[in-house]
Amino acid sequence: MTNRIRIAVLGASGYTGADLVRLALGHPRMEITALSANAKAGQTMADIWPHFFPHPRLPTLVRAEEIPWDGIDAVFGCLPHAASAGILSGVRGPRIIDLSADFRLRDASVYAEWYGNAHPAPTLLDEAVYGLTEFARGALRDARLVSCPGCYPTAALLALLPLVEAGVVGTERITIHALSGVSGAGRGLKDTHLFAELAEATHAYAVGRHRHMPEIEQELSRRVHRPVRISFTPHLVPMNRGELETITVELMKGVTATDLRTVLQRRYADEPFVHLLPVGVAPSTRMVRGSNHCVLNVFEDRVPGRAIVIVAIDNLVKGSSGQAIQNMNRMFGWAETLGLEAAPLFP
Amino acid sequence: MTNRIRIAVLGASGYTGADLVRLALGHPRMEITALSANAKAGQTMADIWPHFFPHPRLPTLVRAEEIPWDGIDAVFGCLPHAASAGILSGVRGPRIIDLSADFRLRDASVYAEWYGNAHPAPTLLDEAVYGLTEFARGALRDARLVSCPGCYPTAALLALLPLVEAGVVGTERITIHALSGVSGAGRGLKDTHLFAELAEATHAYAVGRHRHMPEIEQELSRRVHRPVRISFTPHLVPMNRGELETITVELMKGVTATDLRTVLQRRYADEPFVHLLPVGVAPSTRMVRGSNHCVLNVFEDRVPGRAIVIVAIDNLVKGSSGQAIQNMNRMFGWAETLGLEAAPLFP
Amino acid sequence: MTNRIRIAVLGASGYTGADLVRLALGHPRMEITALSANAKAGQTMADIWPHFFPHPRLPTLVRAEEIPWDGIDAVFGCLPHAASAGILSGVRGPRIIDLSADFRLRDASVYAEWYGNAHPAPTLLDEAVYGLTEFARGALRDARLVSCPGCYPTAALLALLPLVEAGVVGTERITIHALSGVSGAGRGLKDTHLFAELAEATHAYAVGRHRHMPEIEQELSRRVHRPVRISFTPHLVPMNRGELETITVELMKGVTATDLRTVLQRRYADEPFVHLLPVGVAPSTRMVRGSNHCVLNVFEDRVPGRAIVIVAIDNLVKGSSGQAIQNMNRMFGWAETLGLEAAPLFP
Amino acid sequence: MTNRIRIAVLGASGYTGADLVRLALGHPRMEITALSANAKAGQTMADIWPHFFPHPRLPTLVRAEEIPWDGIDAVFGCLPHAASAGILSGVRGPRIIDLSADFRLRDASVYAEWYGNAHPAPTLLDEAVYGLTEFARGALRDARLVSCPGCYPTAALLALLPLVEAGVVGTERITIHALSGVSGAGRGLKDTHLFAELAEATHAYAVGRHRHMPEIEQELSRRVHRPVRISFTPHLVPMNRGELETITVELMKGVTATDLRTVLQRRYADEPFVHLLPVGVAPSTRMVRGSNHCVLNVFEDRVPGRAIVIVAIDNLVKGSSGQAIQNMNRMFGWAETLGLEAAPLFP
Structure with a gap:
C-alpha cells in the first residue's frame, strides 16, 4: 500500500x-x-x-x-x-x-x-480548473482545485469543442437533445423517480432551464470569445446508466459532415477514451456502459447546411466519477488510464 | 351481432x-x-x-x-x-x-x-386519403381507401400542422428529435432487437434516412405550397410502447411560445384525443400508454426566436391501430371515439 | 347517467x-x-x-x-x-x-x-365477505361489506382452492414462489423503490414474514378444517405490473399432474376470467397485463409425487382493482364482466 | 507482454x-x-x-x-x-x-x-474436471480439460454443497426456484427473445425439463452417494444479467436455519468470491452485477422443519466467463482473483 x-x-x-x-x-x-x-x-x-x-x-x-x-x-x-x-x-x-x-x-x-x-x-x-480532461491537461498538473464538468456538458463539449475551435460549425443554432439514464437524477426521494413512474416511459424535464445549460455555454463562449446561447433539452430514459446527445449544428459555408469527421478524427486519434466510430455507425450507450469511454460520430442532416453529431458516455463514469479519477491521474502524474481500463459491460 | x-x-x-x-x-x-x-x-x-x-x-x-x-x-x-x-x-x-x-x-x-x-x-x-384523422375528416366519410400515417408523422403533424397553418413558425429549420418504444421496430427477427441488445441502452437509428421523413415533409409542404425539408432523428428507447417527439421550431417575427400555445389550444379545444397540457407540464409517454390519446405542450427555447414543442403518443395506438379505428369510425359515420375510450394504462 | x-x-x-x-x-x-x-x-x-x-x-x-x-x-x-x-x-x-x-x-x-x-x-x-369472486358469489349478492383479497392470495387461491377442495393435493408442504411487478410495492417514498435500485435486478423480500401469508393460510385452512402452514417467498421483478406464482404441491397417492389439470379444467371451464392454458404452455404475466384475466397451468415435477402449478395475474387488476369491480358487479346484480372486458395490453 | x-x-x-x-x-x-x-x-x-x-x-x-x-x-x-x-x-x-x-x-x-x-x-x-472452482481446487491444478458448470448449477451448488456435505439438510425435497436475466438465453434469434416479448413480463420456461437439472443432481448425488432428484423451475426476468435462486430445503432433525448459516459461514469465510450476507439481508442480483461474486443467505421458513436459502450471481461472470477465468487462474498457479477483482456495477 x-x-x-x-x-x-x-x-x-x-x-x-x-x-x-x-x-x-x-x-x-x-x-x-x-x-x-x-x-x-x-x-x-x-x-x-x-x-x-x-x-x-x-x-x-x-x-x-x-x-x-x-x-x-x-x-x-x-x-x-x-x-x-x-x-x-x-x-x-x-x-x-x-x-x-x-x-x-x-x-x-x-x-x-x-x-x-x-x-x-x-x-x-x-x-478552480474546469476538468474536462482532454481539454485541461496543462492546467491539471499543478491544480489544487479541479471542478469536474457536469455529465451533459462532458458529452456536449467533447463533441462540440473541436468543431468550434476548428471554426467548422456555427454557434448560433446549436441544438442539443439529450437522453439520460435515471441514475443521473440522483438517489434523492422523489415520487417522480420511483420505478413504476419511470419504467416503460420517457419524458423531457427542465425544458429550457436545465442547470447544465450555462455551463456548456460558458465553455463554448470561451472558445469563440463571444456569448453563445444553446438549446438543450434533457430527457429521462428508463435505464440506469448512459447518456446520449444528438446535436444539430450549422455548417460553415463549404464545410461538409465529412469535414467534421476529419476534425474529430484528428483531434481524438490518440485519445484513450474518446473514439470516433466508423462512418454510419450510430453511437449507443451500450457501447460505453460502466466504462470511461466516449463514442461519437457525425451524420449528414437532410436539411442542407447542417450536420448531426451524436455522442455517448456513461453518465456516472466519464460523465462523473471516471473523469474525476482521470483528472486525479493527471494531477498526480500517472498514466491517465490508470484504474480506468475496464471494458464496457455488455449486455 | x-x-x-x-x-x-x-x-x-x-x-x-x-x-x-x-x-x-x-x-x-x-x-x-x-x-x-x-x-x-x-x-x-x-x-x-x-x-x-x-x-x-x-x-x-x-x-x-x-x-x-x-x-x-x-x-x-x-x-x-x-x-x-x-x-x-x-x-x-x-x-x-x-x-x-x-x-x-x-x-x-x-x-x-x-x-x-x-x-x-x-x-x-x-x-387514397391520408388518414391523419383530425385533419382528414371531410375526406374520410366517403373514402374507399384510407392510408394511415406512420407513427412518427402522426405525432409530428399533430404538433406542427396547426402551427404551420397559422403561419406562426418557419419551415426552414424544423428539427424533430424522436424517441420510440421498441414495438415500433416490429416483430421481425433481428439480433438488434433482442432484449439484451436494447435493455439498459439507447441509440439513434436510420439517422438522416428514416422513411417517415418524406411523409412528414409531404404533409408540411402541402400546407405551405412549397417544398419543406426537415431534420428528423429517431431513437430507440428501452420500453415497449410510446413515442415522444421534441421539436425545435423557429418563431415568425413577433411570435412567442405563448402564441403557439394559443394556436394549439384553439385547434384542439374540442378534440377528444389531442390535449394541450397546462403550462410547464412536460408530455410523457406514460400519459398515453395503451390509449389513443395525444398530449403536447410548448416551451420557450433558450435560443431567442425559437420554441420547443413536445408531443407524446402510443406508437401502436394513435400512431397506428387506434388511429385506424378512429378513421373507420369516421368512415362508417359513428362517434369517432367508439371503442377507443379506454384510459391510459399506468403504471 | x-x-x-x-x-x-x-x-x-x-x-x-x-x-x-x-x-x-x-x-x-x-x-x-x-x-x-x-x-x-x-x-x-x-x-x-x-x-x-x-x-x-x-x-x-x-x-x-x-x-x-x-x-x-x-x-x-x-x-x-x-x-x-x-x-x-x-x-x-x-x-x-x-x-x-x-x-x-x-x-x-x-x-x-x-x-x-x-x-x-x-x-x-x-x-365482511372475503371477496375472491369465483369462490364468494353466494355471499356477495347481499353483502354490505366486501373485503378484496390481497394480490398474492388472489393468485395463490385461484390455483390452490380447487385442488385442495378436490382433495388431490396435500397441504403440508405447499411452497409458493411469487414474483411481482413493482407497482405492488405502492407509491410510498422509499429509496428501495427508486428506479435505479430496482431496474436490472431482482431480489426476494419479506422472506418468511410477508403479510399475505396468513391470509392464504386462513383460506386454505377453512377448506380443510385444520390449520395449514405454507411457505411463501415474494420477489420484486423489474416490471410495473404482473404477478406470477410458481407453486409446488405434493400429490395425494395415485394422483397425477394430469388429474390436477382435469380438476382445474372442470372448475374454471365456464369462468370468464380464469383460464387453464393448453398442456405445456407456461403462464406469463404478459398474457394478462392490464386485464382482469388469470391464466394458470400444471406441470409435472421431476421429483416424484409432486406437481408444479403456475398462475399469472395483473396485480393491480385481478389482484386488486379489477376484482373489486368484479365484486361490485356481483353485488349489484350485473354481469360480472361488465367494464372488465378489455383484452390484455401486449406488448 | x-x-x-x-x-x-x-x-x-x-x-x-x-x-x-x-x-x-x-x-x-x-x-x-x-x-x-x-x-x-x-x-x-x-x-x-x-x-x-x-x-x-x-x-x-x-x-x-x-x-x-x-x-x-x-x-x-x-x-x-x-x-x-x-x-x-x-x-x-x-x-x-x-x-x-x-x-x-x-x-x-x-x-x-x-x-x-x-x-x-x-x-x-x-x-474432464468439473470446474466449480471452490470445490475443485485440487483437481484443477493439473487438469488438461476443465468443464465449467452451467450458470444455474453454479449458484445452486454453491448454496447446497456445503449443506449437503455437512448433513444438515435432506436431499429428497430440494426445490429450486430460479430467476435469470435474459442474457442467459443467448444471442440466438428467437422471437421469444425480442425486447417487446420480454420487457414488462416474466414467465417460467422449460418447466420440469431444463438441462441444468441433471447436472445439479449429478453433483449432489456424488456427495451423498445415492441418486438425488431435485425440483428446478427457471424463469426469465426482464433484465440483462443476474441469476437468483430461492431454494427450499428440509432440515435434518434438530437442525435450524441458524445452523445452516453457521455451516455456510465456516465454509466460505475465506473465500474471495462467495459471501454470506448478514442475518436478514436478502441477496439481490444487483449486489453482484458484472462481478465474479456470489452472495447468499439463509432464512427460516414458516413451514416447520424447512429453511430457505437464497443465492445470487451474475450469470455471465461467476455463472460462466468469470468462473472460467477463475479456473484458469488456478490451473496456471496464479492468484485466483487475478483479473476478477472488479467491484459490482451498480446502479
Missing part, C-alpha cells in the same frame, strides 16, 4: 460517490481512507449500498467534519451543490477534485442565477 | 395487427371475421400471441388469398410495405384502411426512392 | 386507487362522484396522475371526511391498512368494497400479530 | 464469449491471440459487438479450424453443446477450459438423454 495515495470521498451515499468508490477499489494507486455521508454516519457502505457487501474492508461512514485532512492526499467532493463548496472551502492540505456544480461556473452571479443561492466560496472560482 | 360490421385484418401476426385485434375485441360495432398471416396460416391467434389465450373465439389465421372479400365490410392492412399494396390492389368490396407505408406518399417516384421498389399500385395513389 | 351508481374512492392517490379510477372510467354503470386523498386534497387527479390529463372531468380530490355518504351507492377503500377500517367503520349508507388488508383476516388477534396494531373495527369482521 | 499466456476463444460471437473477452482484456496475464466465430469469420469484434469499438486491437474473427493450436496456451470453448466437444476433442497442445455443456455430465447416456445427441467425445469425459 505504500505507493498509494490516501483519498477521502465526501458524499459517499449518492450514486456518484458510490461509483467513485467502485472505481477507486480497482485503482492501483488509491487507498480509500475516509468516506463521509452525514445522514448515514456510523453505517458501513454495505449497509447503504448492498453491492459493497463483497468489499467489507471499506471505512465506516463518518460526518464530513470528522475527517482529519492532514492524513489525506486527495479529496473527492460528491456532495450536492452549495454543500460542496461550503465544506471544501475549509479544506487545507489535500488536493481537491470536486464533482459538484459549485466550481464549474466561473461567474458567481451566473451561479447565483441558476442555482438560486449565493456562491459559498466565490474567491475560489479563479483557482 | 347484427349491428356490427365484418372486418378482416391482413397481417395479424405483427404488433400492429395484434393491437388492432385487441382494440377490435372491445369495439361495439366490429366483428372480427377473418385474420390473415401467411406464414402462420392454420394457427390460432393464441398460438402466436399468448395474450389472446383468454379470447379463444378469434378466427383461425388464414392466408390472405383465402379471405372471401364479399363477406367483409372493411379490411385493415397491417402488412409490410409493397406486400400491402400488392394484395389490397386486388380487393373489391370492402372499404380499405391500410396501415402500411404504401399509400402514404402521393408521388410514386418518391415512394420508389425511399422504399427501394417500384410502387405496386400507383393508380390507387390519387384515391 | 341515470342508470349509473354513484361511487366514491378513498385513497385515490395510490396505484390501486388510480387503477380503480381507470377502470371505473370505462364502466357503463359507474359514476365517479367523489375521490379522496387526504394529503393531496384540493388537487386534481391529473395533478398527481399525469395519465389522467386526457380525462379532465374527474372530481377534485377531497379529504375523506368531506365526502357526503348519503349521495353514494358504493365506496371503494384503497387506503393503507388501519386507516381503511378506521374510516370505513364510520360509513353508513353505501355498500363497501375494501381493498385494504383490514377485513381479510377473520381473527382480530391474527391481524394484530401480523399488522402490528389492534384491529380498528373488530366487530365488523364477521360481517 | 512476455509474462502473458496466449489464449484463444472459440465462439466469440455469443454473450459468453464476449464477456470472456471483456474480462480477458483486463486480465494482466492473458493475451488474446485468436478469436473464432465461424459464421462471422473475417469480421472484427467491434463489427458484431459495438461495445468493443473502444478496443480496436482485438484479433479479427476466424473460423475455428484456422487457429494454429501450437501457439496457444489455453483455449476457452464458448460454443454450443455438441459443436464444442466436436472441435475440442481435436485440440492438442493448449489446456482447455470449456464453457459448453459437453463435459459437465459424466455419463454419456445421461448426456444423450438430455441433449438429444450422442456425445461427440465420450472418451474425454473421465478426464
Whole structure:
C-alpha cells in the first residue's frame, strides 16, 4: 500500500460517490481512507449500498467534519451543490477534485442565477480548473482545485469543442437533445423517480432551464470569445446508466459532415477514451456502459447546411466519477488510464 | 351481432395487427371475421400471441388469398410495405384502411426512392386519403381507401400542422428529435432487437434516412405550397410502447411560445384525443400508454426566436391501430371515439 | 347517467386507487362522484396522475371526511391498512368494497400479530365477505361489506382452492414462489423503490414474514378444517405490473399432474376470467397485463409425487382493482364482466 | 507482454464469449491471440459487438479450424453443446477450459438423454474436471480439460454443497426456484427473445425439463452417494444479467436455519468470491452485477422443519466467463482473483 495515495470521498451515499468508490477499489494507486455521508454516519457502505457487501474492508461512514485532512492526499467532493463548496472551502492540505456544480461556473452571479443561492466560496472560482480532461491537461498538473464538468456538458463539449475551435460549425443554432439514464437524477426521494413512474416511459424535464445549460455555454463562449446561447433539452430514459446527445449544428459555408469527421478524427486519434466510430455507425450507450469511454460520430442532416453529431458516455463514469479519477491521474502524474481500463459491460 | 360490421385484418401476426385485434375485441360495432398471416396460416391467434389465450373465439389465421372479400365490410392492412399494396390492389368490396407505408406518399417516384421498389399500385395513389384523422375528416366519410400515417408523422403533424397553418413558425429549420418504444421496430427477427441488445441502452437509428421523413415533409409542404425539408432523428428507447417527439421550431417575427400555445389550444379545444397540457407540464409517454390519446405542450427555447414543442403518443395506438379505428369510425359515420375510450394504462 | 351508481374512492392517490379510477372510467354503470386523498386534497387527479390529463372531468380530490355518504351507492377503500377500517367503520349508507388488508383476516388477534396494531373495527369482521369472486358469489349478492383479497392470495387461491377442495393435493408442504411487478410495492417514498435500485435486478423480500401469508393460510385452512402452514417467498421483478406464482404441491397417492389439470379444467371451464392454458404452455404475466384475466397451468415435477402449478395475474387488476369491480358487479346484480372486458395490453 | 499466456476463444460471437473477452482484456496475464466465430469469420469484434469499438486491437474473427493450436496456451470453448466437444476433442497442445455443456455430465447416456445427441467425445469425459472452482481446487491444478458448470448449477451448488456435505439438510425435497436475466438465453434469434416479448413480463420456461437439472443432481448425488432428484423451475426476468435462486430445503432433525448459516459461514469465510450476507439481508442480483461474486443467505421458513436459502450471481461472470477465468487462474498457479477483482456495477 505504500505507493498509494490516501483519498477521502465526501458524499459517499449518492450514486456518484458510490461509483467513485467502485472505481477507486480497482485503482492501483488509491487507498480509500475516509468516506463521509452525514445522514448515514456510523453505517458501513454495505449497509447503504448492498453491492459493497463483497468489499467489507471499506471505512465506516463518518460526518464530513470528522475527517482529519492532514492524513489525506486527495479529496473527492460528491456532495450536492452549495454543500460542496461550503465544506471544501475549509479544506487545507489535500488536493481537491470536486464533482459538484459549485466550481464549474466561473461567474458567481451566473451561479447565483441558476442555482438560486449565493456562491459559498466565490474567491475560489479563479483557482478552480474546469476538468474536462482532454481539454485541461496543462492546467491539471499543478491544480489544487479541479471542478469536474457536469455529465451533459462532458458529452456536449467533447463533441462540440473541436468543431468550434476548428471554426467548422456555427454557434448560433446549436441544438442539443439529450437522453439520460435515471441514475443521473440522483438517489434523492422523489415520487417522480420511483420505478413504476419511470419504467416503460420517457419524458423531457427542465425544458429550457436545465442547470447544465450555462455551463456548456460558458465553455463554448470561451472558445469563440463571444456569448453563445444553446438549446438543450434533457430527457429521462428508463435505464440506469448512459447518456446520449444528438446535436444539430450549422455548417460553415463549404464545410461538409465529412469535414467534421476529419476534425474529430484528428483531434481524438490518440485519445484513450474518446473514439470516433466508423462512418454510419450510430453511437449507443451500450457501447460505453460502466466504462470511461466516449463514442461519437457525425451524420449528414437532410436539411442542407447542417450536420448531426451524436455522442455517448456513461453518465456516472466519464460523465462523473471516471473523469474525476482521470483528472486525479493527471494531477498526480500517472498514466491517465490508470484504474480506468475496464471494458464496457455488455449486455 | 347484427349491428356490427365484418372486418378482416391482413397481417395479424405483427404488433400492429395484434393491437388492432385487441382494440377490435372491445369495439361495439366490429366483428372480427377473418385474420390473415401467411406464414402462420392454420394457427390460432393464441398460438402466436399468448395474450389472446383468454379470447379463444378469434378466427383461425388464414392466408390472405383465402379471405372471401364479399363477406367483409372493411379490411385493415397491417402488412409490410409493397406486400400491402400488392394484395389490397386486388380487393373489391370492402372499404380499405391500410396501415402500411404504401399509400402514404402521393408521388410514386418518391415512394420508389425511399422504399427501394417500384410502387405496386400507383393508380390507387390519387384515391387514397391520408388518414391523419383530425385533419382528414371531410375526406374520410366517403373514402374507399384510407392510408394511415406512420407513427412518427402522426405525432409530428399533430404538433406542427396547426402551427404551420397559422403561419406562426418557419419551415426552414424544423428539427424533430424522436424517441420510440421498441414495438415500433416490429416483430421481425433481428439480433438488434433482442432484449439484451436494447435493455439498459439507447441509440439513434436510420439517422438522416428514416422513411417517415418524406411523409412528414409531404404533409408540411402541402400546407405551405412549397417544398419543406426537415431534420428528423429517431431513437430507440428501452420500453415497449410510446413515442415522444421534441421539436425545435423557429418563431415568425413577433411570435412567442405563448402564441403557439394559443394556436394549439384553439385547434384542439374540442378534440377528444389531442390535449394541450397546462403550462410547464412536460408530455410523457406514460400519459398515453395503451390509449389513443395525444398530449403536447410548448416551451420557450433558450435560443431567442425559437420554441420547443413536445408531443407524446402510443406508437401502436394513435400512431397506428387506434388511429385506424378512429378513421373507420369516421368512415362508417359513428362517434369517432367508439371503442377507443379506454384510459391510459399506468403504471 | 341515470342508470349509473354513484361511487366514491378513498385513497385515490395510490396505484390501486388510480387503477380503480381507470377502470371505473370505462364502466357503463359507474359514476365517479367523489375521490379522496387526504394529503393531496384540493388537487386534481391529473395533478398527481399525469395519465389522467386526457380525462379532465374527474372530481377534485377531497379529504375523506368531506365526502357526503348519503349521495353514494358504493365506496371503494384503497387506503393503507388501519386507516381503511378506521374510516370505513364510520360509513353508513353505501355498500363497501375494501381493498385494504383490514377485513381479510377473520381473527382480530391474527391481524394484530401480523399488522402490528389492534384491529380498528373488530366487530365488523364477521360481517365482511372475503371477496375472491369465483369462490364468494353466494355471499356477495347481499353483502354490505366486501373485503378484496390481497394480490398474492388472489393468485395463490385461484390455483390452490380447487385442488385442495378436490382433495388431490396435500397441504403440508405447499411452497409458493411469487414474483411481482413493482407497482405492488405502492407509491410510498422509499429509496428501495427508486428506479435505479430496482431496474436490472431482482431480489426476494419479506422472506418468511410477508403479510399475505396468513391470509392464504386462513383460506386454505377453512377448506380443510385444520390449520395449514405454507411457505411463501415474494420477489420484486423489474416490471410495473404482473404477478406470477410458481407453486409446488405434493400429490395425494395415485394422483397425477394430469388429474390436477382435469380438476382445474372442470372448475374454471365456464369462468370468464380464469383460464387453464393448453398442456405445456407456461403462464406469463404478459398474457394478462392490464386485464382482469388469470391464466394458470400444471406441470409435472421431476421429483416424484409432486406437481408444479403456475398462475399469472395483473396485480393491480385481478389482484386488486379489477376484482373489486368484479365484486361490485356481483353485488349489484350485473354481469360480472361488465367494464372488465378489455383484452390484455401486449406488448 | 512476455509474462502473458496466449489464449484463444472459440465462439466469440455469443454473450459468453464476449464477456470472456471483456474480462480477458483486463486480465494482466492473458493475451488474446485468436478469436473464432465461424459464421462471422473475417469480421472484427467491434463489427458484431459495438461495445468493443473502444478496443480496436482485438484479433479479427476466424473460423475455428484456422487457429494454429501450437501457439496457444489455453483455449476457452464458448460454443454450443455438441459443436464444442466436436472441435475440442481435436485440440492438442493448449489446456482447455470449456464453457459448453459437453463435459459437465459424466455419463454419456445421461448426456444423450438430455441433449438429444450422442456425445461427440465420450472418451474425454473421465478426464474432464468439473470446474466449480471452490470445490475443485485440487483437481484443477493439473487438469488438461476443465468443464465449467452451467450458470444455474453454479449458484445452486454453491448454496447446497456445503449443506449437503455437512448433513444438515435432506436431499429428497430440494426445490429450486430460479430467476435469470435474459442474457442467459443467448444471442440466438428467437422471437421469444425480442425486447417487446420480454420487457414488462416474466414467465417460467422449460418447466420440469431444463438441462441444468441433471447436472445439479449429478453433483449432489456424488456427495451423498445415492441418486438425488431435485425440483428446478427457471424463469426469465426482464433484465440483462443476474441469476437468483430461492431454494427450499428440509432440515435434518434438530437442525435450524441458524445452523445452516453457521455451516455456510465456516465454509466460505475465506473465500474471495462467495459471501454470506448478514442475518436478514436478502441477496439481490444487483449486489453482484458484472462481478465474479456470489452472495447468499439463509432464512427460516414458516413451514416447520424447512429453511430457505437464497443465492445470487451474475450469470455471465461467476455463472460462466468469470468462473472460467477463475479456473484458469488456478490451473496456471496464479492468484485466483487475478483479473476478477472488479467491484459490482451498480446502479
